Amino acid sequence: MATLTTDHSRPKPYEVRWSWYDADGKRHSRKKRFVTKKSAESHRRKVTVEREHDPQQGKESFREWAAKFTKSKEGKVSAAYLRKINGILKSSVLPEFGSTRVDQINTVDVQEYLDRIQSERNLTPATVRHHWLVVSGVLKYAVKRKAIPLNPATGVELPTDKALGRIKPEAVFLTPGEVAKLAAAMAEQDPTTPYALMVTFMAYTGLRASEVSGLNIDDVDTMRRVLHVRRTRSKVRGGWEVSSTKNSTSRRVRLPEWLALDLAAYLGAHPNRKEPSAPLWPGRKIHDAQRFKGGKGGLDWSRPWDRDAFYKRHFKPALAAAGLPERMRLHDLRHTCASILQSAGVPIEHISKQLGHRNVVVTQAIYAHVFDTDTANFMDTVAAPPSTTGKASVTQLA
Template sequence: MATIEPYETKAGKRYQVRYRKPDGKQTKKRGFRRKIDAEQFASTVEVSKMAGDYVAPALGRITVAELAPTWLRRKESQVAPSNYRTLESAWRNHVQPRWGARQVAQIDLADVEVWIGEMGRGGSGPTTVIRAYGVLAGILDDAVKGKRLRSNPARGVENLPRKRKKRHVYLSAEDVARLAGEAGQHRALVLVLAFTGIRWGEAVALRVRDVQFLRRRLAVADNAVQLGVDHAVGETKSRTERSVPVPEFVLNELAGQCEGRGPDALVFGNGVDYLPRPKSSGGWFVGAVKRSGVQPITPHDLRHTCASLAISAGVNVLALARMLGHADPSVTLRVYADLFDTDLDAVAAALHSECAQFVPKRRASDAETA
């Protein structure tokens, strides 16, 4: 059991608590001004020892900056290079300046909520704020796992901003045709993006051997993410290889694109170097959009266009989810909920067609009674 002992200092009487840690080693906590504070601490220690969640006060003195490198190294091995780059940036620009020198035991929920509010008022968008908060919370989760904290003081905040869902832009098949016609040497790439729904990084990572002309499929296994002027090649976002159907007219375009290239050559670009993402202003894609007269879009919007065209053609949700590389059809339904609104109209029409004949018409006497 813990014992409480008084001792004298220049500032007056103080109390210390002597107790044994779970490993049997004796330690003490000094500096209590009141005996009741020392007694409460002693009780807390004994209860936490019995519950198995005892945390040595000395372990909580480690700073966030001391824990961060281990967390970042683990994330670097777990996530895509592009994702890790955003996490490292959030740590460097938002988390480290505020929390790097702070001991983990000195952080409380109110402090974290104040920080979140300050980032928002300082002009940081919801995505930036949520990402920075996630980095801090993740590092403190490691402190809990390492028995440096009983619980994570960052969990349970109530003022995280909500991300605004970006409005999807959909082109018609005629729009896509005009856009492809103005894309010049990138005509085949535009058609692949719009009629197969693969992501930009997946498209530029395609090699000639991935185009299965007899099966009319694309074998999508790699994703080339642009980091500055270089590319990092890794697994697809879903971390699984998938087989994507290709319309015959798109295969014809790909045949010309692959002509004269070996099986290991890249389909797009010069066959050796990964095609860089077009510039947001002044790039070939923006120029093609302007010349074609279609509504302003990005290359990623062609993936949304593919989903829209597929749903209009009657493709079922399960097949569309597999085509787009979604882990679960519920993701497809959530992302493209707006495209399924017409299905609700179809439900009403179908019920009327099948059931109206069995419901008697309302009589005039019924109206008078009502």
């Protein structure tokens, strides 16, 4: 509790008094005088926040509060995000802070931890930020539950790409011709798979990899040339995890006529075409003997497509064979879609819906350089100002 009193007969007329009880129930009190009311009010608010917590809870370890924090997130965040939090806690944060009392962690401790993992592991600023978010999340929850007065993680300085001299990898945008070249290399690499069509499909629909894994047979309507994006699938230990889309809303993706025809032919030969809930794109079944020899195994039409295995065993070799940038990621096929649609004159509003962005602003922010009109072409159309003499107006400089 803190109170503010005023006595204008004194040089410092504003006095703040506050009191609190320690863990043994003993009451303590303090007072402090200020020249201005503003500074006195600021101090009163500060001590009020600092004293409104339970010292007993502050004695609990960071590990105990981490368990409470993750428990509080269940049902409020996606299973994939919660799994990511637990992974960072287990691998990095708990070995550092697990046994430390939560009220004994200060800003310097958090700063030194982040600096150390960045330098020793050469982590990117984005990865360091993920670790900070986990630490800060636990401490923020402890503040919310009155265990500590303030979150010590709020005062740290996070690394930046500019400060570390890092250059972010540039997105790769393929032309339609390069998409065809990549698909041809994929078909030549293994003509028994539908992966050549799948690569073309990804470049012209702009789906995220987890959305491609999440597609079922009944999500494709070739008659109406519409694709229904309803779910995502992510591979986890022991199987697959099905979740909603990134923005938790389903969407309809329009298909070009030629792609709808190709998909219709593909579905006509699909082994599980009569099972609506069967995965649209097949995965690979790798036996142990093949796994150790680096084999690719046969197609498994009952198993969803596995992005990581596909990227390593199929996509990377095809890039090399096609002479395309080997730094290209699967996500760059999504960027390629945005570029192709923009070049075809599709309005940004439709591109945004096709890609499943929350709004057009997000699309503009991600693809600013794609939608940036060539200013030079417009500048050539700008006329010079009229001259009263009929000649260009030129100022002679000495």
